[in-house]
Amino acid sequence: MYKHQGIGRPQGYPYTLSIAVDQLLKAEFDGYRERGEMHPVLVDHDGMSEAHLYPDHVQLQKWRNNFEGLKYHDEELDATLFGAVDDMLEFNDGSLAVIDYKSSGAKEISVYDDYQMQMDTYTHILDKSGYKIAGKAFFVFYQVDKTDGFRGRLPFRGIIREVTTDPTYIHDLFANAVQLARSDTPPQSGAECQHCAWASHRNE
Template sequence: MSDFYKPNRKPDWNYGGPRWRLSRSKIDLFEQCPRCFYIDNKLGTARPPGFPFNLNSAVDHLLKKEFDIHRAGKTPHPLMEKYGVDAVPFLHENMDVWRENFKGIEYKHPDTGMMISGAVDDIWVKPKGELIIVDYKSTSKDEEITTLDEDWHDGYKRQMEVYQWLFRKNGFTVSDTGYFVYANGNKDKKAFDGKLEFDLTLIPYTGNTEWVDKTILNIKKCLDTDEIPPVGEHCDYCAYRKAARDVQQEFLSAKAKLGKESKKGLFG
């Protein structure tokens, strides 16, 4: 087992333990596959996460530093001006907490008693105080990125909506429209020259948070049962587990059958 993946966590971090929280990523895991979510949060065996890409983390870090310059100066970033967004980066004493993984913004859900949390990339604010949720994404594609219309983009949209829901529950006025700042690595340069340049685009998304409360109630119901829930429709992890289990059973059955036939030949 690699140092990167730790499948079994301490009970304190499982559902019912003092350190357990329902994070934005756990809500998304439930939407992807209730079974993986249950095995992770109730039984304590985590699904292997995606490998962390340090280049993506570096882009996020640099974008935050760049927007923080305008946050301190209460000035719009050139990207906001380019796309006609009348806002500036939000200056708030809790900004660093809201952006920190494993902390983020929190809200205790009254109907379930669960602490809901999520760490944002950025918050912008309009002249009248309405907040805009902003998320940074980075990739490298040949074409300009202007839309989020792939199936796997649904997770990005849910992410945005959970953040909108969390800030509203904390008493803020939040715009339905959030933005994805997309950094696209440029491969058209004649030479690398020791640096990778990115093209930035701003993609608006109008969120709908009506599903969040209902999903939290369903999550609570799922965690409180002793029945392992069904597999997610498109869960490759569960598909792999089933395929691996089936082929091992076939192999062991064939091996056992061969062993019986060998004994029969010797002593029959």
């Protein structure tokens, strides 16, 4: 709707705390990278003895950039798929696995379907860009620890969730999205799409 009719999504609440945590984590992980060390939150996870933080900081900064990112131009579709990653692991065999930081105040940590798709997409881009892929990715959740209350500080505990990545469906998904974006006919509104409901009633 935005590309064809100029109807943008209403702005949501800014995630200023999450953004701050994300920036602090990138700086902290970079400190360990510069020293050639694994971040403590990852050290005891299975298989980490065979991995290290991706050492090419210049390349990583490009992949982190929201206006450049990790990207692949699909010649068949004449379209570019990209996304900005938080961090990357490199295993001893040269394969790569994406790390994504997430902060949460929820009682239970969940890897939602869109989180999984995010990692599958990154893996697809890496694969199509000629990198060897590890077939897995890692969420580093920083969950608010409410045990001792607030007391002027907000403590977090680090929790690792490893997922197996499946990039095989991403090309078709991307092709459908490109076809839709280039079409002048919008799709039918989804019953659960709040943006569609808002757009249909915005002039009432």
